[in-house]
Each structure stands twice: as C-alpha cells, then as structure tokens.
Amino acid sequence: MLSKFKRYLIGKPLTSEQLKHEKFNVLTGLSLLSSDAISSVAYASEEILWILVPLIGVLSYTYMFYLSIAIIILLFILVFSYRQTIDSYPNGGGSYIVAKDNLGTVAGLVAGASLTIDYILTVAVSASAGTSAITSAIPSLLPFKVIITLIFIWIMAVGNLRGLSESAKLFTAPTYLFIATMFIMIGYGIIKIKFLGYVPIKATLSYATTDISILMILRAFAGGCTALTGVEAISNGVPNFKEPHQENAKRVLFFLGLIIVIVFGGMSYLATLYQAVPNLDKTIISQIASQVFGNNFMFYLVQITTTLILILAANTSFSDLPLLLSVIARDGFAPRQFTARGDRLSYSNGIIVLCFISSILVVIFKGEAHYLLPLYAVGVFTSFTLSQTGMFVKWVKNKPSGWIHKAFFNGLGAIVTFVTALIIGYTKFIHGAWIVCILIPCFVYIMLKIKSHYIDTANQLSMEGQALKLPDSEKVKHFIIPIGGVNKSVLKTLNYAKCLSKDIVAFHISVNDEETEIIQKKWKQYKIDIPLIIRKSPYREVIGPLMEYIHSDEYPSKQDDIVTIVIPQFVVSAWWGNILHNHTALFLKSNLLKNKNIAVITVPYVIQHHHININDSFSKK
C-alpha cells in the first residue's frame, strides 16, 4: 500500500539510460536556474527599506536609489566573472569544485558548506516570501502562513523527486509571466505618475530621526545584496544544459543579468515614487501593485506570479543542492547515500533532507522571510569569494593566452565579493549571521571526519595481500536457536538448522515461569531431540544471558569459532502486520551482529493476512 502511494506520488521508475533526456534548453534553463536570482527582487528592495525607513524616514528613498546602483554594478562584475567560470568548467563549476581545484580541499569544503547552508535557506526564505505574496492579497490567510509555506515546500520536494525535466516544463510559463507582469507594472507605474499625473497615497513619514551613519548604509546595502543570491546557480548547472552546454549557460547568464537590472532597478524606483513602507503583513510589491493597478485582476496577477517565481526559486535549490551534495559525496566528504539516484533518476536523498531541514526552519522562524534573511547571503558571498579567488589563482598559475585580462575580472570579482561578504557578516552578525559563522566550520570539520572514516573503512576492507583461506568447517557449525515458544515457525527453524549442522542447541530466556513450563512440556510432547537450554533473566533482557552462555565453559565453541544464531521470525504479509508484534527477532539481530564471531540466520515463517470476519474477535475471548 505504501509503495503504491509512492508510485502514485513519484511516478514510474526510469531506467539509468533515460538519464540523458533530462536536460534543459535556454528557455527552460532560464526559468529553472535563474528564478532564485530574479525572485530576490520580491524581498531585496524591501530589506533595504526595513533598515532605512524606521531611522531616516523619507530620506530612505534617496539612499535606496544609490544603493540599488551599487548593487547593480556588483551584479555586472559577477556576471562577467561567472562567464569565465562557465568557459573553464564545462562539467559544472560550482564554487566547491573551483575552490577545491585551485585553493585546496579546505577552501573547497568551506565553499561547499556555505552553499549547502544557503541552498537550505533559499528554500525557507523563498517559500516564506511566496506565502507572503499570497497573504498580502488575502489577509484572511495570515494565520495559516506556516502551513501554506510547508505545503509549498512539500509540493516542490515531490515535484523534484519526480525528475527535473517534468518540473522545468511545469514552471516555464510562470517565470516569463512574472517577468512580463513586472515589466508592465514598472512601465505603467512610472507612466501613471510622470505622464498621467497620478498622486500616490503616501504614508506620512517623518524626516530623519537619527543621523545617517556609515554602518546604517552598510546594513541597508547588505540587505539589498540578497538580490544577488542565486547568480551562481547557472555555473553550477552547466552540464544540465543541452549541447552546446557552455554557450547555452552563458546566454542564460546574460539574460539573467539583464532581467535583474530592469526588475530590481525598476522596483526600487517604483518604491521611491510610491513611497512604500515595509510591514510584515503586506509586502512592498503588493503595496505598489495595489496603487498602480487598483484592486483588480492585474493586482492579483502580480501577487500570483510573485508567489510562483518564489516557489520556482526554492525549486532551484531542490535541483541544485542534491547535485552539489552528490559531488561532495562522490569525493567522500558527505554520506555516500547522496550519490544514489532514486527511481526517477533524481538524487532523492538530497531532496528529502533539504525538504526536512527547510521545513524545520520555516516552523522555527514562523514562515517569516524577514526573520530568516539575516542568516542569508553570508554563505552566498563567502562562496562567491572563494570561487572568484580560485579562478584568479587558476589564471595566474596557468597563464593561458589573455590571462591578464581574465585574471583582472576574477580578481576584481574576488575583492568586491570579499568586501561584500565582510559587510554582510559584520552588519548582520548579531541578527543571525553568527549562526552561519559557527555552522560553516562545523560542517567543514564533519566533512573531513567523514572522509577519514571512509578511508579507514576502505583500508580495513581492502584485500591487499589477502589469500582465500578456508576455516576449519567444524569451527563454523555451532548453531544456537533462541526461542520464545514452540510453534510452527520455531519448528521450521529447527528443521532448517538440522540440515546444516549437528551441533545445535535451543536457548530460552525465562521471564515468566508459567511460559517456561509450557515450553518444556511441549518439548517433551513433540519429542524434539535438540537440547533445550533455559536461563533466567531478571532484567527481562535477552542479549546479555545469551552472550554469557556462549562465552561460558558450558558451551563447546572456542575463542575464534564462529557461532551462528538461527532466529525463527514470523513475517506478516500485510504492511501493518509489523506494528502488532514484538520485534525481538529484529532487535536480537542488530545487536548480535556487532560481534565479529557471530553470524545470524533468519528463517522466515510467512503469516498470510486473511480478510477475517470481525466476529472472529469474539469467538475466542
């Protein structure tokens, strides 16, 4: 039943050969990989205003203008330097790979850890912001913010478990609809004021209540930098593009830059014209949209497309983080399970972990993007810096033709992103960035530990110089059958064991004297010719007395002999069957296997699930 449900949710399994069909062209790639960056406009301008408006009132809008220009310049530098990364890393040039290749393992892991944290935050932030777009339009949904956000995340997780290409198709339209809607809103919003003479309903704002300090400007800048998160997604995803990978990726990167400039710049300008004031219940975009369009169809379209693009942005993480984790895991720095492809060829374990952690974050931060944003962006800019520095080192080392020009761009990128990372870390530190600053080194440490564990395991399992030596067959034939009663399942096990060995004892742990007597009686009644050992267990424990018996002089095995425990286990065919029975067998097995000289045989006895008349329950009270 569970597996049918899974099949319905995830779809039919795909063969490994079907992998190559799951690639994107420029159109689908732009919608799937750029949505993170494009959608940031839904909260970036707002973040700037959250910091400025309470302090300097009306003056905020002047500063926002300059800050927006600074952020757009930063974007241009990033786009140019990432074009070079795409050229050099046709198999995907995520910061992890670039940093590891050029700066060494630890730098790579720092980049990997930063990106991992930021991908998780992207899901939580974008899904929360997407919900805000809805609740701004329909305030009666405000109490259900957290639930709605969680549902979005789970839908995405399921979509991604179904496979990349399908979800890309599903999501292409909304991206372009969002872009188009934003273009219309910005264009008409400017025309309405400049040419049609509309006078916006402005909130009454005081003038500066404090002096403008550098720190404040920096905090606002750091807030606005969230607009740039997601730019690296394209260089990570190069191999996901159709041939020619690199050309397609660069085209997408170019369009992405262009769109951000227009939409982010335009939105900041509109916020100034309409003097929107941030609050938790109604987003800036929805405030502007309701003034530009009134409360009509277009207003709702803006809210709907904003929600959809933000969900797509979260989706970026769902397609990229599992890929990143699989790369890290293939290098041995993360649990190996992340390398396994699921039924539909997606990296299902990564998707599930991402879904789980981001859901927890949403619950903790009450689905409020504004509370999550201080944690955001530190990681992104740390990985930007490492990636750019890595590229810079690469050019300086290899010196290909035109390397000075290339090194200049990446060097500039490295310096600019480093400074930005410092600004973000410094200004947001007490508001939450400290958590990330602690987590990154922890992650790096754990990743190093995992690697050394894998190396150690491989060494211990390696057959280097090992010959195939046969143990004495007498040393293997000690069989012990733990029993809790005498029934058909036990009988089958006894018979099975007798075919393989002559050195068999049955072993019973006595917790209840009556039960033990019944077993002894049946043993005689059925004339079972296997010795029955009985041990009392005052603490109702099983493993202890059994191990004691094996190691006692009474038992004939020697130091290095392998003792085989044969466990009768009855298996209920219905899926709920296991809930209703004690799992002594299962528990026994997992504990016994910790001993290197014990092998465990499980002999199943399958209980058929009949559709029983419920009156049976009365027949034997």
Next chain:
Amino acid sequence: MLSKFKRYLIGKPLTSEQLKHEKFNVLTGLSLLSSDAISSVAYASEEILWILVPLIGVLSYTYMFYLSIAIIILLFILVFSYRQTIDSYPNGGGSYIVAKDNLGTVAGLVAGASLTIDYILTVAVSASAGTSAITSAIPSLLPFKVIITLIFIWIMAVGNLRGLSESAKLFTAPTYLFIATMFIMIGYGIIKIKFLGYVPIKATLSYATTDISILMILRAFAGGCTALTGVEAISNGVPNFKEPHQENAKRVLFFLGLIIVIVFGGMSYLATLYQAVPNLDKTIISQIASQVFGNNFMFYLVQITTTLILILAANTSFSDLPLLLSVIARDGFAPRQFTARGDRLSYSNGIIVLCFISSILVVIFKGEAHYLLPLYAVGVFTSFTLSQTGMFVKWVKNKPSGWIHKAFFNGLGAIVTFVTALIIGYTKFIHGAWIVCILIPCFVYIMLKIKSHYIDTANQLSMEGQALKLPDSEKVKHFIIPIGGVNKSVLKTLNYAKCLSKDIVAFHISVNDEETEIIQKKWKQYKIDIPLIIRKSPYREVIGPLMEYIHSDEYPSKQDDIVTIVIPQFVVSAWWGNILHNHTALFLKSNLLKNKNIAVITVPYVIQHHHININDSFSKK
C-alpha cells in the same frame, strides 16, 4: 553513547522481582491519582464563565452558583457509585473491565477507547493549563507557551519511565501545598470581603445581552463538568495501592470528593464575589489571587502550586493510560508491545506513545487549554455511563445481599452520567466533540481488527497435530551470496558459506559496467572457485533480478526448496557509523524475508572505529 544517555535519564534497570515495592499508601495515592480531579478546578469554573459572561454579563455569577451545586451533587453520586466498583473489582475496576465483564466486548472497547482519548486529552489540557498559570503570573513568558508545555510533558514522560514510586514521592508535597493554598485563599478571600469590607475591583459588565436559553445553561453545565474528570482514576488504580488495596482506595476516593467540594465550590463562590472575567492571557484563579493577596509571595505561591497540581494531573494519565493499554493489549485488542515492562518496570511503550500524541495536540491547539476543552469530557462521561451501567447489570444479574440498594446507586449513576454525556456531546458537538464521536468508533473497529489478526496468527502458528518432519537436507543447501564488490567482508562470507554447503553461487547486480569489470578481474586474480553470476539492472533495483534468477530454469532449486541468501554486511562499531553507509544489506534482508522459501544469513564484518587524525582526509584525495 545513546544508551549511556538513556541510562542517565531513566536510571538503572530494575529486576522483575522489585515490582512489588512500587505501591502507594493513602497519602501518595491521593496525590498521584486524585490530582486530575482536584486540578480540574483550575479550569472548570473558568469554562462556565467563558460561556456565560459574553452572553449574560453580571447575571452569570448567579447561574454559576446553581450550576456548581448541580455539579457537586453529580460528584456525590459518582463517589458513591465508584465506592461500589472498588469493592467489586479489587484488581482494578476501570470502565473497560467493568463494561466488558457485564455488558460485553464492544461496550468494553467503547469504554476503553473513550478513556484512552480522554487520558491523552488530560495530558494536553492539564499541561497547557499549568503553563497558563505560569504565564498569568509572568506575562513575558506568553510567547513561549507551547515550548513550556512541551517541556512539562517530556519531563513527566521521563519521570514515569523512571518508575511509579519515585515520581509519587516527588509529587506528594505539591498536592497538599495546593490544597492548603486553596483553602487559605478561599477562607481569606471570603473574610476580606465579608468582614474586612474590601471592595473588589470589578470589571464593568453589561447585563444580559441575550435572553437566557436552556441551551446556554446546558453548555455552561457541560463546561463545568470538566471538574469531574479524573474521578474514575482511583477505581482503575486499586491494585497500585498498598494492602488493604480496597480500603485504601475508598479512603482516597472519600477525601477526593471532600476536597473537590470545598475547592471547586469555594472557587466558584470567590469568582462570584470578585466577578472575575475570563480571558486567554490571565486565568480566573490568578485574577482572584492577585485581588485577594495583592502581588506578593502568596500570589506567586498560588500560581506555582496550581501549575504543579496540573502537572501532577497530567501525570495521572502517565501512570494510568499505560496500565489501561497493557490490560487491553493482554486481551489482544491492542498491539502486544503495550504489555512489555521497560527497564524500570513501567509500561514504557504506553508512556512514549502518550507523550508523543499529547505533544502533537499541544502544538496543534497552540497550548491553549480553552481550545482543547470542547473535546474533553465526552469520553469521560461515556466511560462513566458504561461503567455504571455495567455495575447495575451486575447487581441485577447476580442479586447478592443488598443488591437493590446497590443497584439503585449505580443505576442512578448510570442515568445521571448518561444524561450528562448527552448534554456534553450535544452542546460541544460543533466545537470539537464531533472529533471524539468519530474517533471512538474508529478505535473500536481497529481494536476488533487487531484481535482478529492475533487470533489468525495464533492459528497459523499453532502446532496442533504437527509432527517434527525433517526436510531432505539437499533441499536446504542452495546458497546465494549477493556481492557489490570484492573485499575482506565478502571473503569472510564466502568462507563461511563454503563450510555449510557445496551448492553456492555469488550474484552481482551490475549498475555500472566499470565496477562489474573490476569485480570480474578480482574474481580471477584471487582464483575464487565459486561461480559468479552477473545480471544487469536498468532500474538500479536488486531484489527483482535476484528473484528472477532464483525462479529461472538456470538455477537448480526446485519448487519447495529453501534458498539461503548469505549477505556480507560490514558493521561499523561507532554509533554514527550506520549513517554513512548504504543499507543495501538491511534493505535486502527485510524484503527477502517476505518469501517463505528464502532464509537469510548475515555474516558480519566488524569495522573498528579508530580515532583517526583528520589529516588522513587529505592523504588520499
């Protein structure tokens, strides 16, 4: 590491013989079993006012007086009829047993289901109300209501896992302190107004805004009846008392009735004198206490003792529900795991399930007792009714001396509680009682299903007329070893299998051609003389191809032969080891065992966890 933590939390295991020491005398019994009933005063008067005040304002207090008297009369009837239950059921006369004995299985299960639901609700309601007592005194803790409530529940769960007697000792003082504090507050509260001439600061209340309807009175009565929940706890717990069980239980029941009359009656009277108005942030008790005592030590003492008694009330469920479940499970109507005693002789599975479900309820209902209360009490009164009716039928059937007198009391109890159950169900139906009305029949259905499953299983396992017949040893010796590589663990497994059988093949699922070639090469290199079968698996699946092979003509086993799958499994000694490896072996096992003709041998290879220098991670990149 985990088991050390468990040991620290739960304490050293106790032997089964230590069971008899864990009993209570009158003092500890009163504190442990009556707290549910006594503590209800913390919300019962308040529930009456919640319904009346918004509708009829000042007039509410008049009606509350009459309602309180009605509820106290109901209490007396209950106390008298439960005395008779204690006399007749020295081994614990929970409604489940009484109803099942006298009215039949289904009636018993309905009582059992009702009680189960109400015990779970008791934990959620009492812990939430306990937190409210704290947040009323310290409003700055209001945002943390849910977390505080959860912590209370978890502490109780741990306390109960440690064992009954210890927790009884821990909790005796607070009960008596609460009772004493209430007596003082009621006494001084009355004196302050009647003799010292204090004029209370009354909230301005309008007169009736609507006419008083019968329905409204009934709703208020239903709300007040929550004061009576928990009265049945004592008759359930008879065997937990020291000898003489029954006398001690009856004494406790008598004192309980007396205390409720004084405290509930007194509190209702005080609420009238001080005209307290219910609101979600400040409980009625705390409003009254702050007027009676001012904001001094006594005020805080009232809040603290209220919290403690409410926690104790939740604790009643922790000691009673696992007991009830163990009784139901022993009859085969609930999963057998509920009958197992943990290390400390408590029914640990019941405790854990209760803790889990009540925590979820607290989260869903935001730790607000007022939202949970409509679900409450329907179950209690359903089980009251069944238990009383059961006793009535018992007297009428058996006709012992004085049966008319006894039947009268239980008959009266049955009628009164039945009417009350109807009132509660009717007036609270749309507010939440419908949930309970759906859940009870669902539970009963599931319990009947469980019973028939157990009967069916027992029939299939029973040896009735079964002789010990040995299968042909050749039919058992087909061994297959699934391998994913060639290493020491696989080698050990091959050697082990060779000692037991000559009919062995190794079986490899090829997902990756390179890997398969390496295995074939090593197979030759080490001159392994076991045939290696290779199968491609396009869907990266393992079980399917293996089963196909076993059933193909290529494989020598016949229809009824047992095929033994020998699985090499490496086991990492460190607790976190399992997180880092694929669980193919485990997964294989659980799926293979569903086939009745397949036995599974697990041959462990233990990997030692070395404390590795982290630099190892760099050595082999």
